[in-house]
Each structure stands twice: as structure tokens, then as C-alpha cells.
Amino acid sequence: MSDDDKALRLRLAERLAAGGHLRTAPWRTAVETVARHEFLNGGFFERADSPGTTAWRPVMPDDPRWLQRCYDDESLVTQIAGTIAPRDIRGEIMRAPTSSRTLPSLVVRMLEDLQVQDGHRVQEIGTGYSTGLLCARLGDDLVTSKEVDQDVSASASVALAACGYFPELVVGDGLTGHPASAPYDRTIATCSVLDLPYAWVEQTKPGGLILATLCGWMHASELARLTVGKEGTARGRFLDGQVSFMLARPHLPPDLGILPDLDAADEQPTDTGADVLDDWTARFVAQLAAPRAQRLTLERDGRTEHILLDVNAGAWAALAQDDHGTWTARQSGPQRLWDDVTEHITRWRRDGAPALDRFEITVTPERQAVAWSKV
Incomplete structure (x- = not known):
């Protein structure tokens, strides 16, 4: 790692601590240690200033702005339309992003909210920079990370190896978790879900925590932290902050298709x-x-x-x-x-229009329920 990279990592840690996102010494050490740019060696997409539909253009490692941008506190899109990487494009593309490196402040806020302790075994849904931070904090033998996209997993594997980490990486549907290495003390997801999978509850120890973002197809979402009970039910609260992630691919909405006759009802x-x-x-x-x-x-x-x-x-x-x-x-x-x-x-x-941190979520084998407390 170069001196430039080290200085950028230290500067990023300082900014995240000053912003209140990075709150404890072990996670600060992790941010100062893990090279985020290794997870962006394939380049990233930036939004182009084009009229009409949002367009994206690649920023590659030979761009003089690339290294500095890797350590800015912003999400960086790394894949378009499910398969298209920055190296595949010359010019601009007008398709929807499908994978990104989450802004560091949100990554570390979630890791702090996960409340891990030394010796905890963690299951992570979605592989990337956060995986490296988990390895730096806990040791890679205590980290299992599952990623649905084989190319994303392979790229992250290379980046993790470059940082000296070799956690258990699994390719497949993260909504099913990875029971082979269960039980886990903590489960964390870096994608949004419509319903929290009960498999995550089953694979997390009683007393363990699950941290995930719940979303709907109107695109309002929030981060929830649940504690798994001995009876097989998980309960918790939303943490507030308008946290947003891309939806897990099996939870993406269907195509709208042909719209119905919108005049076929009384007003x-x-x-x-x-x-x-x-x-x-x-x-x-x-x-x-x-x-x-x-x-x-x-x-x-x-x-x-x-x-x-x-x-x-x-x-x-x-x-x-x-x-x-x-x-x-x-x-x-x-x-x-x-x-x-x-x-x-x-x-x-x-009930007083309570904020989202007054909402409670319960997950059982049969259903998911969300309710709020009166102000």
C-alpha cells in the first residue's frame, strides 16, 4: 500500500469519527487498515450530466481522480444492468445500477450498530468493503459472507486477498443464509429486503442480533436491529436515519407491463x-x-x-x-x-405521527409484523 493510500485511509477515518459514524477504537483501526480502493480496482460509474434519463460513465484507475474518489464518503456504482462493469463501457450508459460500494459512513454506522464483540461469528449478506472491515475487526476465520452475484463475489475475493484476508465466501441467494456455518452471533445484510427471511433468524443464536434494511416498492426503507429469542422469534426496532440499499434481487419489483385501463373506475x-x-x-x-x-x-x-x-x-x-x-x-x-x-x-x-425509531418489528416462522408506539 502506498503512502498516498495510507494518508487517505487515515483522513477517511478522521472524517467518519468527526461525523459521529465511527464511534469505537476497534472499528477506527479497521477503517485505517482496510484499503477501500482495492474493492474498486475495476473502476466505478459516476453520474453523467445528461438531460432526461440518468446516464452513467466509467471512472477507471488510470483517471487521476480515481484514488481520491475511492476514499470520499459516497456510494460508488460498480455494476449496471446486472452484468455491465465499468471496463465494458466507452462513453455513457442509460441503464439502472445493480451493485455499488456503499458510502463508508453508512458501512461503519451499521457495523457499529451491529454491536459485535471479540470472538463473535458473523454472517454477512452481500460481499465487499464491509467484509474487509469485519475481517480486520474479528479475524477472517469468524466471517462468512454470501453474495448472489458470482462476478461481484470474485472481484471482492481478489480485493480481500490483496488486503490479506481470506474469509469464507459463498455464492448464492443470500435470503437463504448459509446454514453450513451456523449458528452465528450476528447477521448483517447490505441489501434491502421486503420481508426479513426467517432463515436468518434460524441461523442466528438466541440472544444474537440481526441488522437489516426493510423496504417496499414505494422505496421508503429503514434499518432494523432485531434480537433473536429462545422461542425462535426475532423482535426489534427501527433505528431511523432513512437508510437505503438496493433491494435483494429476488425482491425486486416485477415489470409494470401494460397499464390497466385507468378510466375503468368511478372517481x-x-x-x-x-x-x-x-x-x-x-x-x-x-x-x-x-x-x-x-x-x-x-x-x-x-x-x-x-x-x-x-x-x-x-x-x-x-x-x-x-x-x-x-x-x-x-x-x-x-x-x-x-x-x-x-x-x-x-x-x-x-397516534401522533411517530418517527421510525418508534416502530417495532417482529418476525416469526409464520409472518412479519410492524407496529408503532404512540407519541
């Missing part, structure tokens, strides 16, 4: 307008009512329509606002999506 006034979904916490509450609904906007007949669509259930709601500010809703399908959302939002507001 009714509603006291709850679609603008409520602009608030992160309110949108999270809405997702509890309609967790498989996707949100989109359309311009039709000179007005903006806000659409909720549950493709699998065949249910939809379309909302619009007239010139006087009155909201109306049209709904169709087996579930009255907007009625359900309105009921949840109304009850949440009646």
Missing part, C-alpha cells in the same frame, strides 16, 4: 392526497398497507396522475388534484389500495 373525493407520499415516514407507513404496490406518475389530459399499481394482485389506484386543490381517487381490483393507505396514514397521524 371519488379523498381527504388524503398523493402528496402524502412525498414524506419518507408517511410513505413507509403506506407501504405497510400496500407492500407490493409500485408508485409512478403519468401526464394525462393535461393533469398529473399519481398511480399505485400492484401487478401481482391486479389492483390499482389513480389519484389526481384539480385546480381547486381537491384530490380524487379511482380504484380497481381485489384490494382498495388507496383506502388501505388512507386508513394506515390516518391511524398513524392520530
Whole structure:
């Protein structure tokens, strides 16, 4: 490792400590030790200033900005559309990111929140820079990391070896965990999930912790920390902070396909307008009512329509606002999506609109339940 790299690692640790993300000496030592740029040796994508659809262009190691950017506190996209790496592109690409190196402040905040102790065995879902930090903190013999993408896992393996770490790396669906090396004292996921897999509960020791981000298809998410009980149930709270990760690939929403006939329902006034979904916490509450609904906007007949669509259930709601500010809703399908959302939002507001750190989550073999405490 070069002197330039060492100085950047020390500077990154100082910034993260000053920001309150890096709170304990063992994790600071890990940040000062692990070379983040090794996990970005294949380059990364940066957002291009292009009109219309978001475009991405590669930044490779021969770019003079590359090393400094590797130690900035930002997420760096490393894969587009499931297979496309920075080396594959000359120019720009307009496709959706599918893998990234998470901003260091979030990585270390989560590792601190995981509350590991010396000797703990950790299962990690998603392999990368965080894996290196876990190895530096605990020793690579206590780290098992599972990654769904074989190319991402292979790249991370090379980076980890360059840093001197050889943890157990597994390729496969992280939602099933890795029972062969269970039980674990801690389980941590660096992807979002719609429902916390019960396999993670089964593979974590009683009294152990699970740290994961819960999300819905309206894209409000939050980090939760659960304690596994002796009876096989995990309970915990959300930690607040609007933490966001890419969804686990098996939990990605389906293609919208052909939209339904949005005029095939009567229009009714509603006291709850679609603008409520602009608030992160309110949108999270809405997702509890309609967790498989996707949100989109359309311009039709000179007005903006806000659409909720549950493709699998065949249910939809379309909302619009007239010139006087009155909201109306049209709904169709087996579930009255907007009625359900309105009921949840109304009850949440009646209870004082509690913040997400007052929400509790329980996971059992049969179901996942989320409830909030009154303010």
C-alpha cells in the first residue's frame, strides 16, 4: 500500500469519527487498515450530466481522480444492468445500477450498530468493503459472507486477498443464509429486503442480533436491529436515519407491463392526497398497507396522475388534484389500495405521527409484523 493510500485511509477515518459514524477504537483501526480502493480496482460509474434519463460513465484507475474518489464518503456504482462493469463501457450508459460500494459512513454506522464483540461469528449478506472491515475487526476465520452475484463475489475475493484476508465466501441467494456455518452471533445484510427471511433468524443464536434494511416498492426503507429469542422469534426496532440499499434481487419489483385501463373506475373525493407520499415516514407507513404496490406518475389530459399499481394482485389506484386543490381517487381490483393507505396514514397521524425509531418489528416462522408506539 502506498503512502498516498495510507494518508487517505487515515483522513477517511478522521472524517467518519468527526461525523459521529465511527464511534469505537476497534472499528477506527479497521477503517485505517482496510484499503477501500482495492474493492474498486475495476473502476466505478459516476453520474453523467445528461438531460432526461440518468446516464452513467466509467471512472477507471488510470483517471487521476480515481484514488481520491475511492476514499470520499459516497456510494460508488460498480455494476449496471446486472452484468455491465465499468471496463465494458466507452462513453455513457442509460441503464439502472445493480451493485455499488456503499458510502463508508453508512458501512461503519451499521457495523457499529451491529454491536459485535471479540470472538463473535458473523454472517454477512452481500460481499465487499464491509467484509474487509469485519475481517480486520474479528479475524477472517469468524466471517462468512454470501453474495448472489458470482462476478461481484470474485472481484471482492481478489480485493480481500490483496488486503490479506481470506474469509469464507459463498455464492448464492443470500435470503437463504448459509446454514453450513451456523449458528452465528450476528447477521448483517447490505441489501434491502421486503420481508426479513426467517432463515436468518434460524441461523442466528438466541440472544444474537440481526441488522437489516426493510423496504417496499414505494422505496421508503429503514434499518432494523432485531434480537433473536429462545422461542425462535426475532423482535426489534427501527433505528431511523432513512437508510437505503438496493433491494435483494429476488425482491425486486416485477415489470409494470401494460397499464390497466385507468378510466375503468368511478372517481371519488379523498381527504388524503398523493402528496402524502412525498414524506419518507408517511410513505413507509403506506407501504405497510400496500407492500407490493409500485408508485409512478403519468401526464394525462393535461393533469398529473399519481398511480399505485400492484401487478401481482391486479389492483390499482389513480389519484389526481384539480385546480381547486381537491384530490380524487379511482380504484380497481381485489384490494382498495388507496383506502388501505388512507386508513394506515390516518391511524398513524392520530397516534401522533411517530418517527421510525418508534416502530417495532417482529418476525416469526409464520409472518412479519410492524407496529408503532404512540407519541
